[in-house]
Amino acid sequence: MPSQPEAVGDYLRGLQQRIVAALEAADGTTCVRDAWHKEPGEPLQGSGLTCILEDGPLFERAGCGFSQVRGPKLPPSATQHRPELAGAPFEAMGVSLVFHPRNPYVPTVHMNVRMIAALPVDAPPVCWFGGGMDLTPYYGFEDDAVHFHRSCRDALAPFGDDKYPRFKKWCDEYFFLKHRNEQRGIGGIFFDDFAELEFARSFAMLRSVGDALLPAYLPIMERRRDTPYGERERAFQLYRRGRYVEFNLVWDRGTHFGLQSGGRTESILLSMPPLASWAYRQQPAPGSAEAALYEHFIVRREWL
Amino acid sequence: MPSQPEAVGDYLRGLQQRIVAALEAADGTTCVRDAWHKEPGEPLQGSGLTCILEDGPLFERAGCGFSQVRGPKLPPSATQHRPELAGAPFEAMGVSLVFHPRNPYVPTVHMNVRMIAALPVDAPPVCWFGGGMDLTPYYGFEDDAVHFHRSCRDALAPFGDDKYPRFKKWCDEYFFLKHRNEQRGIGGIFFDDFAELEFARSFAMLRSVGDALLPAYLPIMERRRDTPYGERERAFQLYRRGRYVEFNLVWDRGTHFGLQSGGRTESILLSMPPLASWAYRQQPAPGSAEAALYEHFIVRREWL
Numbered sequence: 001m002p003s004q005p006e007a008v009g010d011y012l013r014g015l016q017q018r019i020v021a022a023l024e025a026a027d028g029t030t031c032v033r034d035a036w037h038k039e040p041g042e043p044l045q046g047s048g049l050t051c052i053l054e055d056g057p058l059f060e061r062a063g064c065g066f067s068q069v070r071g072p073k074l075p076p077s078a079t080q081h082r083p084e085l086a087g088a089p090f091e092a093m094g095v096s097l098v099f100h101p102r103n104p105y106v107p108t109v110h111m112n113v114r115m116i117a118a119l120p121v122d123a124p125p126v127c128w129f130g131g132g133m134d135l136t137p138y139y140g141f142e143d144d145a146v147h148f149h150r151s152c153r154d155a156l157a158p159f160g161d162d163k164y165p166r167f168k169k170w171c172d173e174y175f176f177l178k179h180r181n182e183q184r185g186i187g188g189i190f191f192d193d194f195a196e197l198e199f200a201r202s203f204a205m206l207r208s209v210g211d212a213l214l215p216a217y218l219p220i221m222e223r224r225r226d227t228p229y230g231e232r233e234r235a236f237q238l239y240r241r242g243r244y245v246e247f248n249l250v251w252d253r254g255t256h257f258g259l260q261s262g263g264r265t266e267s268i269l270l271s272m273p274p275l276a277s278w279a280y281r282q283q284p285a286p287g288s289a290e291a292a293l294y295e296h297f298i299v300r301r302e303w304l
Numbered sequence: 305m306p307s308q309p310e311a312v313g314d315y316l317r318g319l320q321q322r323i324v325a326a327l328e329a330a331d332g333t334t335c336v337r338d339a340w341h342k343e344p345g346e347p348l349q350g351s352g353l354t355c356i357l358e359d360g361p362l363f364e365r366a367g368c369g370f371s372q373v374r375g376p377k378l379p380p381s382a383t384q385h386r387p388e389l390a391g392a393p394f395e396a397m398g399v400s401l402v403f404h405p406r407n408p409y410v411p412t413v414h415m416n417v418r419m420i421a422a423l424p425v426d427a428p429p430v431c432w433f434g435g436g437m438d439l440t441p442y443y444g445f446e447d448d449a450v451h452f453h454r455s456c457r458d459a460l461a462p463f464g465d466d467k468y469p470r471f472k473k474w475c476d477e478y479f480f481l482k483h484r485n486e487q488r489g490i491g492g493i494f495f496d497d498f499a500e501l502e503f504a505r506s507f508a509m510l511r512s513v514g515d516a517l518l519p520a521y522l523p524i525m526e527r528r529r530d531t532p533y534g535e536r537e538r539a540f541q542l543y544r545r546g547r548y549v550e551f552n553l554v555w556d557r558g559t560h561f562g563l564q565s566g567g568r569t570e571s572i573l574l575s576m577p578p579l580a581s582w583a584y585r586q587q588p589a590p591g592s593a594e595a596a597l598y599e600h601f602i603v604r605r606e607w608l
Contacts, residue, residue, distance in 0.1 A: 032584065034584075034585070050584075052584045054583060054584060061582070061583075063584070178563075178564070179563040179564070179566075179567075179569045179572075180569060238579070242576070245549060245553070245580075246553065246563075246573075249549070249550065249553035249554050250553050250560060250563050250564070256554060259482075259483040259550075259554050260482070260483070260554070262483075263483075265483045265484060266584060266585050268483075269550075269582060270584070272546070272582035273582065274581055274582060274583065275542070275579065275580070275581045276549075276579070276580055276581075277578055277579045277580075278365070278573060278576035278577065278578060279358060279365075279578065280336065280338075280354075280356045280358060280367070280570060280574070281338070281570050
């Protein structure tokens, strides 16, 4: 029987393969698959598989990465509520994706599922989980937002009715650009440091979230991918992608600290858009679809 | 006679006007001039003038901002070497600019000159200074780098032979993308928390640096602005501008903490390029001009 971390690793590798296959099928092109490993002597040992599709007809840049790192000692921040694990060796693994479509009517999507396992020498592993998914439209559609949130709620429903409301709120709080007083998108779910349920149930919840990504996103992508658009929509998409960059580089803890602490830069920055723009004090025309995005979509609200 | 902070404010406002006039003359267009002030009740009181030229024939985005803020109490970080000033009211002011030209053969330039004055109630103001300028080419030219560094050295020469070597090294250390193991550009000079000389001499040094920007940059801009370029050079420029974004949002203390602490977002982000791109593991062809940038220009070296 595989160990707990091995079982999670097997699931995550399989999830990445399924997602990448769906990405390729939707786009009609092939991802680059780039296996990497950290050199001995670097602070963390680890390896991963970075899959990325660039300049496709449907996706302008879509990355899905798996990584697995091991370290000799859990950092103090990870064990402040678990003093018995202080300084234990650990393993962290996850799948992370961001898809940037070309058509401004198709939203950008982000998903992440991850596990940290403390591996004390004289006791069984202790695992905790994190992850979630969120959607960032450039043009808002109520139907899309409701479908995405319903998919999130349904994925969490077997694990307790409290999960979706809690994780939905957490997502709104996390994906917030304080310097713009804006949400990144229409939200979704986010959770971290999760070990409330026993291992088997927590891992089942993680699988349920990971498995929900494709059914949450593909129908939205399919119904928007052939929407005609012009220069105006493209310009607005590039401008809004600037916000995605701002969030990821200024506020996202994984990205910011990953870059500052010696993570693998090209894998961390899979999330960057292929092209983004900035302009001074851009204001959408009152009553426009662009104004509706700010007023009705990238705000905190209940979608279900 | 104006107070010390008033004299510095007068100089900085005049410097901004001279720079903006030169920018407009070079581009043949007009900047937007946007005067702003912080609302009462915000953590810092302040005002400023943001000047920005967007989508001009020569400059795709070029911003030059003046700002002046007052606070009731210096933060502890500012007074650890000056305990007698702990908690004193303060005033901070500066001019900051980033010019992003359209032609990839014209480098991006950044300059900042600033002063903080502690204003103890029962003693005269105590002022310290910071600033510098640095150049970020997309295609490297030895002549340009030498001219820029010579301008920096000459600006500092009257204030001691140690200044240029110290501030050049400081600049190399500051404008470094650790996550890429790359310099942002060919450097220049950077200094902070400067109060080694008496006020009159320190302020004269600040003026000498501020006044050096136009003669350091305009000749380079003039000799490159009509260089023909095509899609390849444009693509490389957009890709390298992504590095500019990464530096400013991840590593630049002024930008990162400004955004996190409630500064005026649109003024802080004057430095963002109008358009930037990201691509996975882009590598320039061996022997190309793009490879030469990495090998011979965005590395630490002595230019004089």
